[in-house]
Amino acid sequence: MSELPYNLVYLGIGGAAWAVAALKFRAWRREPSFGLLVVALAIASPSTAFLLASPLLYRAIGHLTGVGNLATLFVYLGIVGFSAAAVVLALVWTPPEERAGTEIWAPLDDRLRRRVRHRAAVFAALVPVLAGLFLAGGPYRPETPLTFDTTFAPRAATALFLALYQGLFAYALVDIGRVCLGHATRLPAGWLRRGIRLIAVGALTACGYVLCKLAAIVLAYAGAGGAEWLSTALGPAFAALGAVGITCGFAGPAGAAWAIRRRDFRALRPLWDLVYRADRRLALEGPPSPAWRERLALRDLEWRTTRRGLEIRDGQLTLRPWIDPAAVHRARDLADRVSLHPGDRDALVVAAALRSAVTGLAAGAVPRPREEQPVLPGLDAAPAEERAHLVRVADYLGSPLLDQVLAPAAAPPATPPAAP
Structure with a gap:
């Protein structure tokens, strides 16, 4: 059996998932929250397991440690780490009755802390049990990165180790899938709801991996042959599809927010250019040079x-x-004549006001006293609405409607007709 496809798939999925996990850890460091930390751990744990499950790294671990198939224990403990994080995530995603349906995280009160500690303690207590059962079933020779389960399942301690691991994994998958499906119904349409549904679909798809593995383990323990394909082909296919769904579910909302x-x-650049040209003291720094640097801006976008x-x-x-x-x-x-939406009406008014102000300032016009200055819409907009308002204003700077508004100001006064 060629190991190349497994190396490509496992290393590819593990690397991509770790990239998502790194972004989550970075976001958690910037804005620490318990829920975001759990999300980062829920991604990092299976990502590490996928990397170590690749035959390339699997064999390297056995070679470096001298313990045959030791990577299996690390891989399965990584999945147990995901299981623990998923169960905790299901708790903090479950909205209490007093919580609004569109909120993401449950408040981390004393009651929730106790439930989290209880669930985490159960998984923590089972880790040494799993390690003990694995070691009791050894030694494991030869190195079998793809067929460990069916090769060594006839050993009672190893079979119990495998069954306990699969049971924990299945419990976590069903729990997070159930909670995500229920939570998605409380959220408005958008990327967050799509992402949570993808996590649910990915978790339930990965349950196929558990079923295939359990069937292969039971058949191998009973001495029946010919079941290896369940463990080496069909099961990993379900695991890969589930991992892709879960990773995309975690990455999708964050990617959409970044975009x-x-x-x-x-x-906002055209609007910023307008006010910057009027008074360059308004900006901490001037426009990036060369201009392509801004087109390639990828980091710190929220702050920028x-x-x-x-x-x-x-300005x-x-x-x-x-x-x-x-x-x-x-x-x-x-705006009234063309029946613009109120938000567009406000944006057109502000765009016209700023363009007229820049023109007047450049022409040396006398500034108007405060009582003669018109009050513009949008100044009292809530923070959540202000950015959208300014983006609309920037869009209207290039609108033909704005040209119509400003055209009379640029046109010469009409000559009155001669008296008959």
């Missing part, structure tokens, strides 16, 4: 986007004395 932050960061929004707000306040009230009135009239 939205990057989109907003790029979308928040800073860009704050600098735009500062709006700075430009307020030069805003042309006539441009604001024309923008409101045009």
Whole structure:
């Protein structure tokens, strides 16, 4: 049996999952929360197991330690770590009656802490039991990275070790799958709900791995031959599909949030350029040079986007004395005539106001006193809505509607007809 496909699949899935786990650990370090830590551990544990299950690393561990098939114990303990994290995750994802249905984490009160400690203690107590049963069934020779279960299942201690491991894994998969399916129904449509459903589908798919392995173990223990394909082909296929679903479920919402932050960061650039050209003191630093550096921006997008929004707000306040009230009135009239959505109406008004202010400032216009300065919409927007408002304003800077609003200001006054 060629080991190359198993190396490619296990190393590929393990490496990709560890990349997701690293991002979760990074997010946890920035904003520590118990739920996010459990998520990171729930990804890191099976990721490590997949890496060690690759025949390449599996054989390397046996060679370095001199203990045959020792990697099996590490692989299975990694999955037990996932099982423990998944069971705890099911607890913190289960919303109490007093909790709003759209919230993600249950509050970590004394009652929940006790339940978490109890579940974690059960898994912690079973780790030495599993290790003892594994060692009692040894020594394990030859090295069998793909057929350990069916080769050594006839040994009673090893069969018990395998059955206990599969039972813990199955319990965790069913528990997290059940909770995720129920929790997804409480969430609004979006990437978070899709991600949680993917986790549920992945967990329930991985149950096929458990069923195949248990069948292969029972048949091998009974002395029946020909069941290796359940353990070496069908079971790993279910495990790989389940791992992909779970990893995508954890990564999907985070990836979507990252993409939205990057989109907003790029979308705000025209509006930021407008206020920056008016007063360069508003920004901590100037535009990136060369320009392609911003197009390749991948890190710290939340901080960069928040800073860009704050600098735009500062610029709006700075430009307020030069805003042309006539441009604001024309923008409101045009928005009413074309029946713009209230959010779009506000964005068009602000875009017209800022463009008129920049034009007036450049032309040396006299700033208006405070009582004559028009009050613009959006200044009192909630933090959750402010960014979306500014992105809309930036979009309207290139809108034909804005050209219509500002066209009268640039056109020369009409010549009155001659008297007959």
